[in-house]
Amino acid sequence: MCEANAYLIKNKENEKELIMESVDTIEPEEGGLLIINIFGEQKFIKAKIHSLSLVDHNIYLMQESAAC
Amino acid sequence: MCEANAYLIKNKENEKELIMESVDTIEPEEGGLLIINIFGEQKFIKAKIHSLSLVDHNIYLMQESAAC
Known part of the structure; x- marks a missing residue:
């Protein structure tokens, strides 16, 4: 896998704060991200x-900056 | 791997357009992304x-929107 x-x-x-392990998909959704792991668990952030x-199995997320 | x-x-x-295969790291850099594959080849986009x-081994990129 x-x-x-x-x-x-x-x-x-x-x-860094661990949000979710074993992530499969990340999709943009309504001003944030929907994260789904290989067990089907979902989290919105x-x-x-x-x-x-x-290769290190790491994804890094960041709060939206207020650049706009 | x-x-x-x-x-x-x-x-x-x-x-979709294939930008690079066998990607290891993607880092933000000067208004875009620096993509490096497992062979050390680099691309800026x-x-x-x-x-x-x-799980499908896919990363999807998108041009910056002009939302700001």
Whole structure:
């Protein structure tokens, strides 16, 4: 299997919070992301996908910046 | 290995263009994304990460919308 763990980057010191393990799909939905793991569990988080490191099985999410 | 193929979603009809195979990392960089595959090859693309389907080994990118 090729699932990964989704972490939310919490601040500029790169502190991370594990949001969900064994993530299969991430889809944009209504101002955030719908995350679904290989067991079919779902989580919604108001964030965007920041970066990926797939060989390490890591997905990094970040809260939407207020840049607009 | 747990790499994936990165596709650019080209329009609302979901037409896709393969950007890079065997992607390991994607990092934000200067208004776009730096994509690196497991062979160390790099590509820069002015887009954001739209969605993921890791069990299918797919990463979908999209041009930045002009929403701002």
